Amino acid sequence: MPQDRADVLVIGSGAAGAAVAKRLSDYGARVVCLEQGDWVEPTSYASTRPDWEVQLKRGPWNFNPNIRRLPEDYPVTAGGKHPPEVLMFNAVGGSTIHWTGHFPRFRPSDFRVRTLDGVADDWPISYEDLEPYYDANDLEMGISGLAGDPGNPPRRERPTPPLPLGVLGEKMGRAFDKLGWHWWVADQGIISRAHDGRPGCTLHGKCMFGCPIGAKASTDVTYWPKALQKGAVLKTRARVREILVDDAGRARGALYYDRDGRLHEELARVVVICCNGIGTPRLLLNSKSALFPQGLANSSGLVGKNFMLHPFRMIEGVFDERIDGWYGPFGVPSYSQQFYETDLKRGFVRGYTFQIERSFGPLHQAWGGFAGKPAPWGRGHHRAMKRRFGHVIRLTLLGEDLPDENNRVELDPDVSDGNGIAAARVIYSYSDNSLRMHEHARRRATEALKVAGAFEILDSGVIQPAFHLLGTARMGDDSRRSVVNRWHQTHDVKNLFIVDGSSFVTSAGVNPTSTIGALALRAADGIWERRREWQ
Ligand SMILES: Cc1cc2nc3c(=O)[nH]c(=O)nc-3n(C[C@H](O)[C@H](O)[C@H](O)COP(=O)(O)OP(=O)(O)OC[C@H]3O[C@@H](n4cnc5c(N)ncnc54)[C@H](O)[C@@H]3O)c2cc1C
Ligand code: SF4
Numbered sequence: 001m002p003q004d005r006a007d008v009l010v011i012g013s014g015a016a017g018a019a020v021a022k023r024l025s026d027y028g029a030r031v032v033c034l035e036q037g038d039w040v041e042p043t044s045y046a047s048t049r050p051d052w053e054v055q056l057k058r059g060p061w062n063f064n065p066n067i068r069r070l071p072e073d074y075p076v077t078a079g080g081k082h083p084p085e086v087l088m089f090n091a092v093g094g095s096t097i098h099w100t101g102h103f104p105r106f107r108p109s110d111f112r113v114r115t116l117d118g119v120a121d122d123w124p125i126s127y128e129d130l131e132p133y134y135d136a137n138d139l140e141m142g143i144s145g146l147a148g149d150p151g152n153p154p155r156r157e158r159p160t161p162p163l164p165l166g167v168l169g170e171k172m173g174r175a176f177d178k179l180g181w182h183w184w185v186a187d188q189g190i191i192s193r194a195h196d197g198r199p200g201c202t203l204h205g206k207c208m209f210g211c212p213i214g215a216k217a218s219t220d221v222t223y224w225p226k227a228l229q230k231g232a233v234l235k236t237r238a239r240v241r242e243i244l245v246d247d248a249g250r251a252r253g254a255l256y257y258d259r260d261g262r263l264h265e266e267l268a269r270v271v272v273i274c275c276n277g278i279g280t281p282r283l284l285l286n287s288k289s290a291l292f293p294q295g296l297a298n299s300s301g302l303v304g305k306n307f308m309l310h311p312f313r314m315i316e317g318v319f320d321e322r323i324d325g326w327y328g329p330f331g332v333p334s335y336s337q338q339f340y341e342t343d344l345k346r347g348f349v350r351g352y353t354f355q356i357e358r359s360f361g362p363l364h365q366a367w368g369g370f371a372g373k374p375a376p377w378g379r380g381h382h383r384a385m386k387r388r389f390g391h392v393i394r395l396t397l398l399g400e401d402l403p404d405e406n407n408r409v410e411l412d413p414d415v416s417d418g419n420g421i422a423a424a425r426v427i428y429s430y431s432d433n434s435l436r437m438h439e440h441a442r443r444r445a446t447e448a449l450k451v452a453g454a455f456e457i458l459d460s461g462v463i464q465p466a467f468h469l470l471g472t473a474r475m476g477d478d479s480r481r482s483v484v485n486r487w488h489q490t491h492d493v494k495n496l497f498i499v500d501g502s503s504f505v506t507s508a509g510v511n512p513t514s515t516i517g518a519l520a521l522r523a524a525d526g527i528w529e530r531r532r533e534w535q
Helices: 015-027 052-058 113-117 127-141 166-179 223-229 276-286 362-367 381-388 432-452 513-529
Strands: 006-011 031-034 076-079 233-235 239-245 251-257 263-273 312-318 334-336 352-357 392-399 408-416 422-427 456-459 496-498
Touching (some): 006 015, 015 127, 015 223, 015 513, 031 263, 127 513, 166 334, 166 352, 166 392, 166 432, 239 276, 263 276, 263 513, 276 422, 352 432, 392 432, 432 456
Parallel strands (some): 006 031, 006 263, 031 233, 076 422, 263 496
Antiparallel strands (some): 408 422
């Protein structure tokens, strides 16, 4: 065995890659991770600058890689009836640098939608299989919250107590109580007290522009320092062009470009791809060879297919009294899952979560807020700003998207990244089911905001931001209908694993990252248990 061959090569250092690398390093595996982005210095975060909103809109902090256009970004083009706006970040920590930190779990029913509702497919694993890994990931990431939600299975006391609900959480709680709807305090990947060497949140409210003190659980401050301490090697500005395979069809490593555009080989006994629901199928489709002419691990033809985001819509209420929604973590203080499980009387299958959310700053409001209604410039500007800024509560629909093979990630033959590697193109159309869900949520959110006292309702309409990137290398027992098995091992290449949102069978009606982290820890255990099969 060559000395410089790693045991495990992890590609991508975001939510999934960090968890896999840390877990396997703990067990004693020799782990190397290749990440196309760099470490980001907290002092460079937009959140530390007075022009943070301008940085977001126009500068290098935009959520959209097509606008940022940093050397480590790759373009993502879009098509379909509802072309998505893809949002992601490419750095150590991946998209968790930008993320809000909302940390819900799937419900048990989410793993059994075929059995319960006759749609899509059941997962080959259950909530109970994942539960210990959810618990372990909560501790590693650092969570605040409150155990006891009657709508979800019991869970242990949260590592730190809940963050304040704020005026908006309290107001909506009272409105939901009046309506008799479910609601509970949200789990957040933001610690309210010191935990595991990191300080508690100081409520300054710019989490999506990078948390300067490390209270938000981005994996550059959670998993990575510990993985490195255990001996993991993290190579940054290392963009993988393709996975290498030997004559027997086993993965033998990866070919990557360094920051100066030089090509290198990284060899390993096992390869784990964690490049997210777009980066992963892109890499597999770019890894064509004589043995795998349709792309790697693609004998089912399903690599890139069944792309899911989440039906997403923001409905805001404007209130006379001050809400000061910009105060405190942007993420979700509380949520309602009143409409989560299927009730066919509503006109759609499956369901959604309502998230109560805070606001950005004054410029965002002046530019139009989430409803796209700019404050007039000149005459009337101050009146409009006084009326809206700090007076808004937002209810966000986050619904279950069902898999559809027509929604897909493919290679764009006309566009490439800075190293000449074909870009990804995402084709997406909302289903009629999702559009009916949208309309239901619009009506119900309006009702709840009015009960809370809103005098005006603003609506983003049907939008499709894609920051939950799911389903493009789905998990299953049947190799004709899935790309990976229940241990994330590809059906076609036995020492190749895919561990990120790509492996999701269905999307559930909640944010995915807590589930991505739990799956990553479980996959790492599976890889370690089968280490005798490594060659
Ligand atoms: C603005 C925003 C807000 C969000 N808020 C929430 C939230 O509140 N709750 C929630 O659950 N989720 C949220 N998310 C989603 C969450 O960030 C993702 O689900 C999560 O980060 C996905 O983890 P991942 O490891 O699969 O991918 P990522 O975190 O995206 O990491 C993938 C990594 O792979 C690297 N990579 C890709 N291709 C290559 C290549 N060829 N070579 C080398 N490296 C490569 C990338 O550079 C990147 O660092 C949010 C996302 C955004 C953008
Ligand atoms: S509100 Fe808390 S988590 Fe968010 S950026 Fe500020 S300190 Fe970090």
